[in-house]
Amino acid sequence: MIIELERGRQATLDQIRDLAARFGNRVEISEGTGVYDTVTIIGDSREFASRENYILGLPGVRAAWQATGGYKNIARVVRGPEGKALHRDRRVVEVKGLDGKARRFGGGKHIFVCGPDSPQTLDQTLATARMARAVGEKFGIVDRIMLRGGAFKPRTRPTDWRGLGMKGIAIMDAAREDTGLPYVTEVMDHNLVEQIGAHADMLQIGTRNAQNFDLLEAVGRFGKPAILKRGFGNEAEEWFYSAEYIANQGCLDIVLCERGMKTLYTKGGYCRNQPDLNACTHARKQTILPIIFDPSHVAGDHKIVAENLMAACGHLVDGSITETVHTEQFRREQLCDAGQALVMDTYSVLVEAVLEFEAHVLPRMQRILRELGSD
Ligand code: PEP
Ligand code: MN
Numbered sequence: 001m002i003i004e005l006e007r008g009r010q011a012t013l014d015q016i017r018d019l020a021a022r023f024g025n026r027v028e029i030s031e032g033t034g035v036y037d038t039v040t041i042i043g044d045s046r047e048f049a050s051r052e053n054y055i056l057g058l059p060g061v062r063a064a065w066q067a068t069g070g071y072k073n074i075a076r077v078v079r080g081p082e083g084k085a086l087h088r089d090r091r092v093v094e095v096k097g098l099d100g101k102a103r104r105f106g107g108g109k110h111i112f113v114c115g116p117d118s119p120q121t122l123d124q125t126l127a128t129a130r131m132a133r134a135v136g137e138k139f140g141i142v143d144r145i146m147l148r149g150g151a152f153k154p155r156t157r158p159t160d161w162r163g164l165g166m167k168g169i170a171i172m173d174a175a176r177e178d179t180g181l182p183y184v185t186e187v188m189d190h191n192l193v194e195q196i197g198a199h200a201d202m203l204q205i206g207t208r209n210a211q212n213f214d215l216l217e218a219v220g221r222f223g224k225p226a227i228l229k230r231g232f233g234n235e236a237e238e239w240f241y242s243a244e245y246i247a248n249q250g251c252l253d254i255v256l257c258e259r260g261m262k263t264l265y266t267k268g269g270y271c272r273n274q275p276d277l278n279a280c281t282h283a284r285k286q287t288i289l290p291i292i293f294d295p296s297h298v299a300g301d302h303k304i305v306a307e308n309l310m311a312a313c314g315h316l317v318d319g320s321i322t323e324t325v326h327t328e329q330f331r332r333e334q335l336c337d338a339g340q341a342l343v344m345d346t347y348s349v350l351v352e353a354v355l356e357f358e359a360h361v362l363p364r365m366q367r368i369l370r371e372l373g374s375d
Pocket of ligand 1: 154206
Protein backbone atom coordinates (compact mmCIF):
# COMPACT_ATOMS: atom_id res chain seq x y z
CA MET A 1 0.00 0.00 0.00
CA ILE A 2 1.14 3.54 -0.80
CA ILE A 3 0.32 6.50 1.42
CA GLU A 4 0.83 10.13 0.45
CA LEU A 5 1.56 12.08 3.60
CA GLU A 6 2.18 15.77 4.28
CA ARG A 7 5.82 16.32 5.17
CA GLY A 8 6.56 16.83 8.87
CA ARG A 9 3.60 14.77 10.14
CA GLN A 10 5.69 12.78 12.58
CA ALA A 11 2.82 11.68 14.82
CA THR A 12 0.92 10.22 11.86
CA LEU A 13 4.06 8.54 10.59
CA ASP A 14 4.52 6.92 14.00
CA GLN A 15 0.93 5.64 13.91
CA ILE A 16 1.47 4.21 10.44
CA ARG A 17 4.67 2.55 11.62
CA ASP A 18 2.91 1.03 14.64
CA LEU A 19 0.13 -0.36 12.49
CA ALA A 20 2.64 -1.73 10.00
CA ALA A 21 4.63 -3.41 12.77
CA ARG A 22 1.44 -5.03 14.07
CA PHE A 23 0.94 -6.78 10.74
CA GLY A 24 4.61 -7.64 10.26
CA ASN A 25 5.18 -4.88 7.69
CA ARG A 26 7.88 -2.25 7.41
CA VAL A 27 7.63 1.23 5.97
CA GLU A 28 9.81 2.87 3.36
CA ILE A 29 9.66 6.65 3.03
CA SER A 30 10.60 8.51 -0.11
CA GLU A 31 10.52 12.24 -0.56
CA GLY A 32 7.94 13.18 -3.08
CA THR A 33 7.75 16.40 -4.99
CA GLY A 34 6.19 19.40 -3.29
CA VAL A 35 5.06 19.07 0.29
CA TYR A 36 4.12 15.40 0.29
CA ASP A 37 6.19 12.32 1.03
CA THR A 38 5.37 8.79 0.01
CA VAL A 39 5.17 6.02 2.57
CA THR A 40 5.34 2.52 1.08
CA ILE A 41 4.22 -0.44 3.18
CA ILE A 42 6.69 -3.28 2.59
CA GLY A 43 5.69 -6.93 2.87
CA ASP A 44 2.30 -8.56 2.49
CA SER A 45 0.19 -5.46 3.11
CA ARG A 46 -3.29 -6.93 2.64
CA GLU A 47 -4.22 -6.79 6.34
CA PHE A 48 -2.75 -3.34 6.69
CA ALA A 49 -4.77 -2.17 3.69
CA SER A 50 -8.00 -3.44 5.23
CA ARG A 51 -7.59 -0.51 7.68
CA GLU A 52 -7.83 1.97 4.81
CA ASN A 53 -10.52 4.13 6.41
CA TYR A 54 -8.51 4.51 9.60
CA ILE A 55 -5.42 5.46 7.59
CA LEU A 56 -7.29 7.98 5.46
CA GLY A 57 -8.59 9.61 8.65
CA LEU A 58 -5.12 10.24 10.09
CA PRO A 59 -4.00 13.89 10.06
CA GLY A 60 -1.94 14.81 7.00
CA VAL A 61 -2.82 11.76 4.88
CA ARG A 62 -3.71 12.97 1.39
CA ALA A 63 -4.26 9.61 -0.28
CA ALA A 64 -3.79 5.91 0.32
CA TRP A 65 -3.94 3.42 -2.51
CA GLN A 66 -3.30 -0.22 -3.17
CA ALA A 67 -0.75 -1.18 -5.76
CA THR A 68 -2.29 -3.23 -8.53
CA GLY A 69 -0.83 -6.39 -10.04
CA GLY A 70 2.68 -7.65 -10.20
CA TYR A 71 5.57 -7.89 -7.81
CA LYS A 72 4.61 -4.76 -5.84
CA ASN A 73 7.40 -4.87 -3.25
CA ILE A 74 10.27 -4.93 -5.71
CA ALA A 75 8.85 -3.12 -8.75
CA ARG A 76 10.64 -0.03 -10.01
CA VAL A 77 7.29 1.50 -10.92
CA VAL A 78 4.38 0.66 -8.65
CA ARG A 79 1.05 1.25 -10.35
CA GLY A 80 -2.31 1.90 -8.76
CA PRO A 81 -5.88 2.82 -9.68
CA GLU A 82 -6.75 5.87 -11.79
CA GLY A 83 -3.34 6.02 -13.43
CA LYS A 84 -1.50 6.45 -10.13
CA ALA A 85 2.16 5.47 -10.25
CA LEU A 86 5.08 5.58 -7.85
CA HIS A 87 8.56 5.60 -9.42
CA ARG A 88 11.01 4.16 -6.93
CA ASP A 89 14.77 4.51 -6.68
CA ARG A 90 16.91 1.44 -7.18
CA ARG A 91 17.95 -0.09 -3.92
CA VAL A 92 21.37 -0.45 -2.35
CA VAL A 93 21.94 -3.71 -0.47
CA GLU A 94 24.68 -3.47 2.13
CA VAL A 95 26.72 -6.32 3.55
CA LYS A 96 29.09 -5.34 6.34
CA GLY A 97 32.41 -7.05 6.99
CA LEU A 98 34.25 -7.52 10.27
CA ASP A 99 36.59 -4.90 8.86
CA GLY A 100 33.77 -2.41 9.41
CA LYS A 101 33.35 -1.73 5.69
CA ALA A 102 30.01 -2.11 3.94
CA ARG A 103 29.90 -3.80 0.53
CA ARG A 104 27.21 -1.82 -1.28
CA PHE A 105 25.46 -3.76 -4.05
CA GLY A 106 23.76 -1.27 -6.33
CA GLY A 107 25.82 1.61 -4.96
CA GLY A 108 27.25 2.46 -8.39
CA LYS A 109 30.47 0.44 -8.14
CA HIS A 110 31.01 -3.19 -9.15
CA ILE A 111 31.08 -5.53 -6.13
CA PHE A 112 33.40 -8.52 -6.53
CA VAL A 113 32.31 -11.70 -4.77
CA CYS A 114 34.91 -14.45 -5.16
CA GLY A 115 36.13 -17.63 -3.54
CA PRO A 116 35.86 -21.37 -3.84
CA ASP A 117 32.82 -23.21 -5.07
CA SER A 118 33.02 -24.83 -1.69
CA PRO A 119 35.28 -24.77 1.37
CA GLN A 120 37.03 -28.17 1.42
CA THR A 121 39.91 -27.46 3.77
CA LEU A 122 40.83 -24.62 6.07
CA ASP A 123 44.14 -24.09 4.29
CA GLN A 124 42.65 -23.87 0.82
CA THR A 125 39.88 -21.51 1.93
CA LEU A 126 42.18 -19.27 3.94
CA ALA A 127 44.66 -19.06 1.07
CA THR A 128 41.91 -18.01 -1.37
CA ALA A 129 40.42 -15.54 1.09
CA ARG A 130 43.78 -13.90 1.79
CA MET A 131 44.40 -13.58 -1.92
CA ALA A 132 40.98 -11.99 -2.33
CA ARG A 133 41.84 -9.47 0.36
CA ALA A 134 45.19 -8.80 -1.34
CA VAL A 135 43.39 -8.09 -4.64
CA GLY A 136 41.22 -5.59 -2.79
CA GLU A 137 44.24 -3.93 -1.25
CA LYS A 138 46.16 -3.84 -4.52
CA PHE A 139 43.43 -1.85 -6.25
CA GLY A 140 42.21 0.07 -3.19
CA ILE A 141 38.81 -1.66 -3.31
CA VAL A 142 38.71 -3.84 -0.19
CA ASP A 143 35.25 -2.43 0.50
CA ARG A 144 34.11 -3.98 -2.78
CA ILE A 145 35.46 -7.49 -2.17
CA MET A 146 33.50 -10.25 -0.55
CA LEU A 147 33.89 -14.04 -0.19
CA ARG A 148 31.77 -16.91 -1.41
CA GLY A 149 31.80 -20.63 -0.55
CA GLY A 150 28.98 -23.17 -0.48
CA ALA A 151 29.14 -25.59 2.44
CA PHE A 152 25.84 -27.24 1.52
CA LYS A 153 26.09 -28.27 -2.13
CA PRO A 154 23.22 -29.14 -4.42
CA ARG A 155 24.54 -31.94 -6.65
CA THR A 156 22.93 -33.58 -9.64
CA ARG A 157 24.15 -37.05 -8.65
CA PRO A 158 23.36 -38.26 -5.13
CA THR A 159 26.73 -39.95 -4.78
CA ASP A 160 28.77 -36.82 -5.57
CA TRP A 161 30.44 -34.87 -2.78
CA ARG A 162 27.91 -32.55 -1.17
CA GLY A 163 30.01 -30.21 0.88
CA LEU A 164 31.17 -30.15 4.48
CA GLY A 165 27.92 -28.80 5.89
CA MET A 166 28.33 -26.92 9.19
CA LYS A 167 32.05 -27.80 9.23
CA GLY A 168 32.33 -25.86 6.00
CA ILE A 169 30.47 -22.94 7.58
CA ALA A 170 33.05 -22.98 10.40
CA ILE A 171 35.80 -22.74 7.76
CA MET A 172 34.05 -19.77 6.13
CA ASP A 173 33.77 -18.16 9.58
CA ALA A 174 37.52 -18.61 10.01
CA ALA A 175 38.19 -17.02 6.61
CA ARG A 176 36.07 -14.04 7.61
CA GLU A 177 37.81 -13.77 10.96
CA ASP A 178 41.19 -13.85 9.26
CA THR A 179 40.47 -11.36 6.48
CA GLY A 180 37.61 -9.22 7.75
CA LEU A 181 35.77 -9.95 4.49
CA PRO A 182 32.08 -10.93 4.72
CA TYR A 183 30.88 -14.10 3.02
CA VAL A 184 27.86 -15.49 1.23
CA THR A 185 26.91 -19.16 1.38
CA GLU A 186 24.12 -21.27 -0.04
CA VAL A 187 21.17 -22.50 1.97
CA MET A 188 19.00 -25.26 0.48
CA ASP A 189 16.62 -26.16 3.29
CA HIS A 190 14.18 -23.81 4.98
CA ASN A 191 14.83 -25.61 8.26
CA LEU A 192 18.48 -24.59 8.13
CA VAL A 193 18.04 -20.88 7.39
CA GLU A 194 18.42 -19.80 11.01
CA GLN A 195 21.32 -22.12 11.73
CA ILE A 196 23.34 -21.09 8.67
CA GLY A 197 22.10 -17.51 8.78
CA ALA A 198 23.42 -17.09 12.32
CA HIS A 199 26.92 -17.40 10.80
CA ALA A 200 26.76 -16.12 7.22
CA ASP A 201 26.72 -12.44 6.29
CA MET A 202 24.56 -13.16 3.26
CA LEU A 203 22.52 -16.18 2.15
CA GLN A 204 22.48 -17.58 -1.36
CA ILE A 205 19.49 -19.27 -2.93
CA GLY A 206 20.75 -21.44 -5.74
CA THR A 207 19.31 -21.92 -9.18
CA ARG A 208 17.76 -25.26 -8.28
CA ASN A 209 15.87 -23.71 -5.38
CA ALA A 210 14.81 -20.50 -7.08
CA GLN A 211 11.19 -21.62 -6.83
CA ASN A 212 11.40 -23.36 -3.48
CA PHE A 213 8.79 -21.10 -1.97
CA ASP A 214 9.15 -22.30 1.62
CA LEU A 215 12.86 -21.56 1.43
CA LEU A 216 12.29 -18.12 -0.14
CA GLU A 217 9.87 -17.20 2.61
CA ALA A 218 12.14 -18.50 5.35
CA VAL A 219 15.02 -16.40 4.00
CA GLY A 220 12.72 -13.38 3.76
CA ARG A 221 11.53 -13.85 7.34
CA PHE A 222 15.09 -14.24 8.57
CA GLY A 223 15.87 -10.87 7.04
CA LYS A 224 19.59 -11.06 6.27
CA PRO A 225 20.69 -9.96 2.78
CA ALA A 226 20.29 -12.65 0.12
CA ILE A 227 21.50 -13.46 -3.36
CA LEU A 228 18.73 -14.98 -5.43
CA LYS A 229 20.01 -16.88 -8.44
CA ARG A 230 17.67 -17.19 -11.36
CA GLY A 231 16.27 -20.66 -11.93
CA PHE A 232 17.99 -22.10 -15.01
CA GLY A 233 14.62 -22.58 -16.68
CA ASN A 234 12.81 -19.56 -15.30
CA GLU A 235 11.39 -16.69 -17.26
CA ALA A 236 12.47 -13.29 -16.01
CA GLU A 237 9.00 -12.68 -14.57
CA GLU A 238 9.16 -15.93 -12.58
CA TRP A 239 12.52 -14.85 -11.19
CA PHE A 240 11.06 -11.50 -10.08
CA TYR A 241 8.15 -13.28 -8.42
CA SER A 242 10.63 -15.47 -6.54
CA ALA A 243 12.23 -12.28 -5.26
CA GLU A 244 8.76 -11.05 -4.36
CA TYR A 245 8.33 -14.13 -2.14
CA ILE A 246 11.29 -12.91 -0.09
CA ALA A 247 10.19 -9.27 -0.18
CA ASN A 248 6.65 -10.19 0.83
CA GLN A 249 8.12 -11.25 4.18
CA GLY A 250 9.40 -7.71 4.66
CA CYS A 251 12.97 -8.18 3.44
CA LEU A 252 14.10 -6.05 0.51
CA ASP A 253 17.80 -6.83 0.88
CA ILE A 254 17.81 -9.03 -2.20
CA VAL A 255 20.45 -9.16 -4.91
CA LEU A 256 19.37 -10.83 -8.15
CA CYS A 257 21.92 -13.03 -9.89
CA GLU A 258 21.87 -14.16 -13.51
CA ARG A 259 23.78 -17.45 -13.87
CA GLY A 260 22.68 -18.76 -17.25
CA MET A 261 20.02 -21.07 -18.57
CA LYS A 262 19.93 -24.58 -19.92
CA THR A 263 18.96 -24.29 -23.57
CA LEU A 264 19.09 -26.29 -26.78
CA TYR A 265 22.38 -24.60 -27.49
CA THR A 266 24.28 -25.58 -24.37
CA LYS A 267 24.21 -29.23 -25.41
CA GLY A 268 27.25 -28.95 -27.64
CA GLY A 269 29.45 -28.55 -24.57
CA TYR A 270 30.96 -25.19 -25.49
CA CYS A 271 29.44 -23.56 -22.42
CA ARG A 272 27.66 -24.89 -19.37
CA ASN A 273 24.76 -22.45 -19.38
CA GLN A 274 23.60 -19.78 -21.76
CA PRO A 275 23.79 -16.31 -20.21
CA ASP A 276 20.75 -14.14 -20.62
CA LEU A 277 22.30 -10.69 -20.48
CA ASN A 278 19.16 -8.94 -21.61
CA ALA A 279 17.52 -10.28 -18.47
CA CYS A 280 20.04 -8.25 -16.45
CA THR A 281 18.95 -5.09 -18.23
CA HIS A 282 15.32 -6.09 -17.87
CA ALA A 283 15.78 -6.65 -14.13
CA ARG A 284 17.43 -3.25 -13.78
CA LYS A 285 14.50 -1.56 -15.44
CA GLN A 286 11.68 -3.56 -13.87
CA THR A 287 12.87 -3.92 -10.28
CA ILE A 288 14.57 -1.83 -7.61
CA LEU A 289 16.99 -4.67 -6.82
CA PRO A 290 20.71 -4.77 -7.57
CA ILE A 291 21.71 -7.36 -10.15
CA ILE A 292 24.92 -9.35 -10.31
CA PHE A 293 26.28 -11.88 -12.78
CA ASP A 294 27.86 -15.29 -12.25
CA PRO A 295 30.33 -15.89 -15.10
CA SER A 296 31.55 -19.20 -13.63
CA HIS A 297 28.37 -21.27 -13.85
CA VAL A 298 27.65 -19.71 -17.23
CA ALA A 299 31.05 -20.75 -18.53
CA GLY A 300 31.71 -24.12 -16.94
CA ASP A 301 35.28 -23.61 -18.14
CA HIS A 302 37.76 -21.17 -16.59
CA LYS A 303 39.04 -20.27 -20.07
CA ILE A 304 35.81 -18.46 -20.96
CA VAL A 305 34.98 -16.81 -17.64
CA ALA A 306 36.64 -13.48 -18.51
CA GLU A 307 34.71 -12.84 -21.72
CA ASN A 308 31.46 -13.55 -19.96
CA LEU A 309 32.16 -11.20 -17.08
CA MET A 310 33.19 -8.37 -19.39
CA ALA A 311 30.05 -8.90 -21.49
CA ALA A 312 27.94 -8.60 -18.35
CA CYS A 313 29.73 -5.36 -17.46
CA GLY A 314 28.49 -4.06 -20.79
CA HIS A 315 25.01 -4.75 -19.45
CA LEU A 316 25.71 -2.57 -16.38
CA VAL A 317 25.51 -5.27 -13.73
CA ASP A 318 26.15 -4.14 -10.16
CA GLY A 319 28.64 -6.87 -9.42
CA SER A 320 29.70 -10.45 -9.99
CA ILE A 321 30.16 -13.74 -8.16
CA THR A 322 33.08 -15.74 -9.47
CA GLU A 323 34.49 -19.09 -8.41
CA THR A 324 38.21 -18.97 -7.76
CA VAL A 325 40.97 -21.34 -6.75
CA HIS A 326 44.18 -20.33 -4.97
CA THR A 327 46.53 -22.39 -7.16
CA GLU A 328 46.28 -24.27 -10.44
CA GLN A 329 47.54 -27.38 -8.60
CA PHE A 330 44.58 -27.35 -6.24
CA ARG A 331 42.20 -27.69 -9.18
CA ARG A 332 42.91 -31.45 -9.26
CA GLU A 333 41.81 -31.75 -5.64
CA GLN A 334 38.70 -29.64 -5.98
CA LEU A 335 35.62 -31.83 -5.62
CA CYS A 336 33.00 -29.62 -7.24
CA ASP A 337 33.10 -27.25 -10.23
CA ALA A 338 36.89 -27.58 -10.60
CA GLY A 339 36.96 -26.81 -14.30
CA GLN A 340 35.37 -23.40 -14.06
CA ALA A 341 37.41 -21.95 -11.19
CA LEU A 342 39.66 -19.05 -12.08
CA VAL A 343 43.11 -19.00 -10.48
CA MET A 344 43.31 -15.98 -8.18
CA ASP A 345 46.22 -14.43 -10.10
CA THR A 346 44.12 -14.44 -13.25
CA TYR A 347 41.12 -13.18 -11.32
CA SER A 348 43.20 -10.23 -10.19
CA VAL A 349 43.85 -9.27 -13.82
CA LEU A 350 40.15 -9.62 -14.57
CA VAL A 351 39.27 -7.36 -11.64
CA GLU A 352 41.65 -4.78 -13.07
CA ALA A 353 39.92 -5.04 -16.45
CA VAL A 354 36.53 -4.46 -14.84
CA LEU A 355 37.90 -1.44 -12.98
CA GLU A 356 39.29 -0.04 -16.22
CA PHE A 357 35.96 -0.58 -17.92
CA GLU A 358 34.28 1.21 -15.03
CA ALA A 359 36.68 4.16 -15.15
CA HIS A 360 36.98 4.68 -18.90
CA VAL A 361 34.12 3.07 -20.79
CA LEU A 362 31.16 3.12 -18.42
CA PRO A 363 30.77 6.92 -18.15
CA ARG A 364 30.59 7.16 -21.95
CA MET A 365 28.20 4.26 -22.16
CA GLN A 366 25.94 5.81 -19.58
CA ARG A 367 25.87 9.00 -21.62
CA ILE A 368 24.77 7.04 -24.67
CA LEU A 369 22.12 5.20 -22.69
CA ARG A 370 20.76 8.47 -21.33
CA GLU A 371 20.55 9.79 -24.89
CA LEU A 372 18.64 6.66 -25.85
CA GLY A 373 16.35 7.11 -22.87
CA SER A 374 17.44 3.76 -21.45
CA ASP A 375 18.79 4.35 -17.95
C1 PEP B 1 27.19 -22.26 -6.75
O1 PEP B 1 27.18 -21.02 -6.63
O2 PEP B 1 28.15 -22.97 -6.48
C2 PEP B 1 25.99 -22.89 -7.33
C3 PEP B 1 25.63 -24.14 -7.04
O3 PEP B 1 25.33 -22.06 -8.15
P1 PEP B 1 24.00 -22.30 -9.03
O4 PEP B 1 22.89 -22.45 -8.03
O5 PEP B 1 23.89 -21.06 -9.84
O6 PEP B 1 24.23 -23.53 -9.87
MN1 MN C 1 29.61 -23.91 -8.08
